[in-house]
Amino acid sequence: MAGYISDDTRKVTTHRLVEMKQRGEKISMLTSYDYTMAQIVDGAGMDVILVGDSASNVMAGNVTTLPITLDQMIYHAKSVVRGVKRAMVVVDMPFGSYQGNEMEGLASAIRIMKESHADALKLEGGEEIIGSVKRIISAGIPVMGHLGLMPQSINKYGTYTVRAKDEAEAEKLIRDAHLLEEAGCFAIVLEKIPASLAARVASELTIPIIGIGAGGQVDGQVLVVQDMLGMNNGFRPRFLRRYADLYTVMTDAISRYVSDVKNCDFPNEKEQY
Numbered sequence: 001m002a003g004y005i006s007d008d009t010r011k012v013t014t015h016r017l018v019e020m021k022q023r024g025e026k027i028s029m030l031t032s033y034d035y036t037m038a039q040i041v042d043g044a045g046m047d048v049i050l051v052g053d054s055a056s057n058v059m060a061g062n063v064t065t066l067p068i069t070l071d072q073m074i075y076h077a078k079s080v081v082r083g084v085k086r087a088m089v090v091v092d093m094p095f096g097s098y099q100g101n102e103m104e105g106l107a108s109a110i111r112i113m114k115e116s117h118a119d120a121l122k123l124e125g126g127e128e129i130i131g132s133v134k135r136i137i138s139a140g141i142p143v144m145g146h147l148g149l150m151p152q153s154i155n156k157y158g159t160y161t162v163r164a165k166d167e168a169e170a171e172k173l174i175r176d177a178h179l180l181e182e183a184g185c186f187a188i189v190l191e192k193i194p195a196s197l198a199a200r201v202a203s204e205l206t207i208p209i210i211g212i213g214a215g216g217q218v219d220g221q222v223l224v225v226q227d228m229l230g231m232n233n234g235f236r237p238r239f240l241r242r243y244a245d246l247y248t249v250m251t252d253a254i255s256r257y258v259s260d261v262k263n264c265d266f267p268n269e270k271e272q273y
């Protein structure tokens, strides 16, 4: 099956994402944490590349996203930006860099933008962090919101189960989404919530809603690239579609290399000087 690669090579902007929502063209988004992956993802025609704090899990092997630092996020973001020509690059602000202190949030945001040359930032939360969101937007930095399952708050909930299933939580999520839009966010990620609730938010708001485990009635989709490529053998939530089985492909290739080295089949005469 042929892939979809846009012939429009202009850099993706916040303005163009809103236009895509208005036209009904879905927005494609995947994570990347490094230069090599970002080059592949951008070259395949991705609209938005997220330098996710899921790097804490996927790159560093932590159990949660909480330990990753501002310096580490900046390192990943710089590596990704060097590999990207067309996609918009959005960077997750890490846990501890914006909660509870607007001025610290602004300072962290400016550091990420100044040092990485990324295009925008993403912050988890609604009302609780709206002060930081407003300050960062006032500085001219585009902000993407993130509601529903918020992995930086995992210790408050204790599980990664679906969020906003009860009326009260759903009403708060809708209020938070409106607050984020009014504050000037250019898009919002909704993670692991009922599809009907996500559809309602997407229809009520003008800004694009990007879902992960939030159904198809939203304006775009995001996944972690290692998950959709099948490199993370253990991570198989219901919302994940696996487009490849790179775990098997890579294990086969690497084990053949081990055999070739052991059996003195590598290198051969043509592979030496």
Ligand SMILES: Nc1nc(=O)c2c([nH]1)NC[C@@H]1CN(c3ccc(C(=O)N[C@@H](CCC(=O)O)C(=O)O)cc3)CN21
Binding pocket: 053, 054, 057, 058, 065, 151, 159, 160, 161, 162, 192, 223, 224, 227, 232, 235, 236, 237, 238
């Ligand atoms: N590799 C990876 N992929 C992600 O999508 C991701 C990360 N890491 N790290 C940060 C957050 C955490 N996310 C998560 C984590 C767990 C589930 C999840 O649904 N896990 C299990 C059990 C959930 C439960 O307790 O019911 C599942 O089977 O669905 C979903 C998203 C999404 N993000």
Ligand SMILES: CC(C)C(=O)C(=O)O
Binding pocket: 031, 050, 051, 052, 053, 054, 055, 092, 189, 191, 212, 222, 223, 224
């Ligand atoms: C799963 C996406 C939305 C994310 O925040 C991340 O990868 O960190």
Ligand SMILES: [Mg+2]
Binding pocket: 052, 053, 054, 065, 092, 151
């Ligand atoms: Mg994240």
